[in-house]
Amino acid sequence: MxxxxxxxxxxxxxxxxxxxxxxxxxxxxxxxxxxxxxxxxxxxxxxxxxxxxxxxxxxxxFKLDRSLINLNNGFTCPMPGVALDSLFRYTEMINMLPVHYQGMVAGNSETLRRRMANEFGCDIEEMALTRGASEALQIVQNGIDLEAGDEVITTEQDYPRMLTTWDQRMRRDGIKVTRLQFPVPATQDFLYNMFEKAVSPRTKVFHFTHITNLTGQLFPVQRLSRLARSKGIVTIVDGAHALGHFPFKLRDLECDAYGVSLHKWLLAPIGNGCLYVRKEMIPRFWPLQAAPEQQDNNIRKFESIGTHPWAIRAAMGESLAFHQAIGTARIAARLRYLNMRWVDALRSYPRSKVLSETGEPPQAWGVMAVFIDGLDVRELAGWLRRNYRIVVVPLVGGAPPNSVFDYQALRVSPNIYTTLEEIDTFIEAMARAAKEDYLDEPEPVPAYPADVTV
Ligand SMILES: Cc1ncc(COP(=O)(O)O)c(C=O)c1O
Structure with missing residues (x-):
């Protein structure tokens, strides 16, 4: 190069x-x-x-549509141009003679395993490549042996799909699932104590997010993992939003399993994820799709899923290179800088309240949430979209099987391609909404998770 x-x-x-x-x-x-x-x-x-x-x-x-202001990067994110080009290239190449090129590209994904392990701090034999965080987490959620009466402790603010997975095990295997609720923002001590107090003799698994997809609430992963280990409890961490978002090494978390979406903050093509499993724990989890017995101790057993689009995985290598060329520390600092710009500007509007931790040292970066007292968030999101072409998602707790939380907010998640002008447009719009209330007929947009099934 x-x-x-x-x-x-x-x-x-x-x-x-x-x-x-x-x-x-x-x-x-x-x-x-x-x-x-x-x-x-x-x-x-x-x-x-x-x-x-x-x-x-x-x-x-990036190749973006700048006629819209995308402040919803808590969904999946656009990939950089280098990855997009690479995706087209691999797709064309495999298409020329799939039986020849597919195997070749599949074999080369060992390089990606190594690069991911090196970048994010684990052994190469602890890194499995998946199609997303749902797949990664469901492998370990469904793959761990649990008996009727065994307890899983999780939270109401975990990802609905992951809660649905535990609920299905409850129906299928008779396990008990305890969902803890917590206010936002919560301190690290509060979250630790909440889990510690909830432990019972039948607790077998802790399942929580590294940062939530709602307000970006950070969890004390290492402390909770140590607590769990001391009591023989397995720790499954939902890192869908964390890896590539702010700096840490996987091995330092000391958890047993960690699932990630790479099409979020790593900016990989949609359909990429990874699963870290601590080496000694690999035999404890069955793969989601069957693998031969010789692979019982092999991290690759979690990847036996049959034919799938290899171009998507191969192109992830360019997203990783792009990420490395910037560096996680700079990415985290920029994401925080962008969010703190509107947080600071809205401080002079007493009706607006931020539900994410904004103090120092930083505990929130690219995912934060805010509401304006007295305004319906579904309507506010619709008004922002119509009048300013700003894309944000309203958060409203839904009924089970979706999670229930007792606040309403807009989630604001810029990305490294967001411009200051876009943030300033958001500030202008929110300030206007906070001062004047609605200016036209409300047209609410669906809220998450109340109005969606994931
Ligand atoms: C916290 C959390 N966990 C899991 C997932 C599922 O990730 P994926 O879409 O990669 O399956 C998401 C997706 O938004 C998420 O936000």
């Missing part, structure tokens, strides 16, 4: 001389992102977070 040597001065003068259009010559190229990285190499992640020259380069690496 050609490596462009940029000094910060040269980088900035090239931008200054030709304007943003100059950057658009090859907006998707990884070398340009690396060059931008060199130009800020001596700066802290927090300093880089405020460097618009740097982020302009990242913004141009």
């Amino acid at each position: 050609r490596k462009t040597q940029w000094s910060r001065r040269a980088f900035m003068s090239s931008v200054g001389a030709f304007g943003a259009a100059a950057l658009a010559f090859d907006p998707k190229s990884l070398p340009r992102v690396e060059a931008a990285g060199q130009s800020v190499a001596r700066m802290t992640p927090e300093e880089v977070a405020a460097d618009e020259f740097y982020w302009r380069e990242i913004q141009l690496a």
